[in-house]
Amino acid sequence: MIKVAFYDAKAYDRPSFEKYGGERGVQFRFLETKLNEDTVALAEGCDAVCVFVNDTVDARVIDKLYGYGVKLVALRSAGYNNVDVRAAFGKVHVTHVPAYSPYAVAEHAMALLLTSVRRVHKAYNRTREFNFSLNGLTGFDFHGKTAGVIGTGKIGRIFIDICRGFGMKVIAYDPFPAKDSGIECVSLDELFARSDIISLHCPLTDDTRHLIGADAISRMKKGVVIVNTSRGGLIDAEALLEGIKARQIGAACLDVYEEEADIFFEDRSGHIMDDDLLSRLISMPNVIVTSHQAFLTEEALSNIAETTVSNILSCFENDGVCDNELCYRCGNIEQCKKERREKCF
Numbered sequence: 001m002i003k004v005a006f007y008d009a010k011a012y013d014r015p016s017f018e019k020y021g022g023e024r025g026v027q028f029r030f031l032e033t034k035l036n037e038d039t040v041a042l043a044e045g046c047d048a049v050c051v052f053v054n055d056t057v058d059a060r061v062i063d064k065l066y067g068y069g070v071k072l073v074a075l076r077s078a079g080y081n082n083v084d085v086r087a088a089f090g091k092v093h094v095t096h097v098p099a100y101s102p103y104a105v106a107e108h109a110m111a112l113l114l115t116s117v118r119r120v121h122k123a124y125n126r127t128r129e130f131n132f133s134l135n136g137l138t139g140f141d142f143h144g145k146t147a148g149v150i151g152t153g154k155i156g157r158i159f160i161d162i163c164r165g166f167g168m169k170v171i172a173y174d175p176f177p178a179k180d181s182g183i184e185c186v187s188l189d190e191l192f193a194r195s196d197i198i199s200l201h202c203p204l205t206d207d208t209r210h211l212i213g214a215d216a217i218s219r220m221k222k223g224v225v226i227v228n229t230s231r232g233g234l235i236d237a238e239a240l241l242e243g244i245k246a247r248q249i250g251a252a253c254l255d256v257y258e259e260e261a262d263i264f265f266e267d268r269s270g271h272i273m274d275d276d277l278l279s280r281l282i283s284m285p286n287v288i289v290t291s292h293q294a295f296l297t298e299e300a301l302s303n304i305a306e307t308t309v310s311n312i313l314s315c316f317e318n319d320g321v322c323d324n325e326l327c328y329r330c331g332n333i334e335q336c337k338k339e340r341r342e343k344c345f
């Protein structure tokens with residue numbers, strides 16, 4: 001039996017992980033706490049840890065895991081900006097779930113966009129109070145508008161298809177665009193200048209942190225709607241708030257927030273909110289915030305559990321050659337042992 005410490009466990013995680021783990025000999029120890037330096041000791045005696053987007057897997061945590069004999073960090077997410085992959089090299093394997101339901105995220109991005117532009121969130125609250133007034137609920141047609149998509153990977157391309165279904169013109173920016181995709185790729189500057197709607201679907205890296213900041217916002221069309229279902233750090237939230245106050249930004253739809261780690265995924269309704277910036281954003285009539293829920297569909301949860309369990313088994317049953325391993329050397333295919341089906345280290 002492979003023992004796995006499962007950090008940041010939520011009620012919705014358990015059924016699918018218990019099902020696939022139970023069927024295939026992987027025993028999960030579900031822990032409500034997040035992984036960090038203070039909680040890493042809970043992994044002692046386990047073969048692997050299973051982590052999510054707000055667990056901290058930095059060099060110090062990795063060294064402790066290595067010391068406990070933990071062999072694998074199995075991410076149950078696609079994004080891995082919270083893991084120091086370079087520090088893990090030679091010590092613990094790191095796997096992720098590259099795709100579980102890109103439809104879930106792309107559809108949520110459109111759900112936020114429609115809700116915001118057609119004021120559904122306002123209308124829902126009004127009619128519950130038998131207020132049937134339409135004042136202040138005017139939206140705009142998507143048909144004929146220009147959507148600017150940043151990142152044309154799995155999720156970005158599905159979002160593009162959805163936008164085209166609404167009759168929107170789509171332009172995109174991606175430094176590594178897919179060949180023959182038929183997508184009109186433009187520079188970031190042109191995308192900012194032409195888009196009525198901008199949706200972010202690129203990873204968070206050193207290059208993309210605060211991609212949307214004061215300067216970028218000043219180059220956008222007045223009234224632009226910004227959608228972020230990717231990672232909070234892509235947007236400088238202070239600049240976003242200023243852009244909203246200046247009426248430069250027409251609306252913002254946020255499923256992620258840079259400082260979400262200690263806030264999102266938890267019921268904070270009985271607490272005083274310490275994060276003034278998030279409070280101010282949430283108080284705006286043209287901002288919609290969801291709590292990193294874009295991935296949360298039955299299909300995605302099932303795929304996440306199935307792939308994570310397969311990743312774990314592959315590492316322990318396949319002489320350390322893990323499925324979906326993240327290796328910082330993979331930038332250099334010539335050097336990459338995994339390409340030759342050998343152990344990474």
Ligand code: NAI
Pocket residue numbers: 078079098099102105150151152153154155156173174175176177201202203204207208229230231255256292293294295296
């Ligand atoms: P992907 O790896 O298929 O696509 C990412 C695309 O971004 C690639 O085409 C890549 O070339 C492009 N890219 C890289 N650097 C860029 C840059 N500087 N500017 C513009 N584009 C750049 O990833 P996928 O599956 O489409 O996911 C995208 C992001 O969505 C993930 O990185 C993750 O952060 C986020 N995500 C959010 C979820 C949620 O629940 N809110 C769930 C799953 C993913």
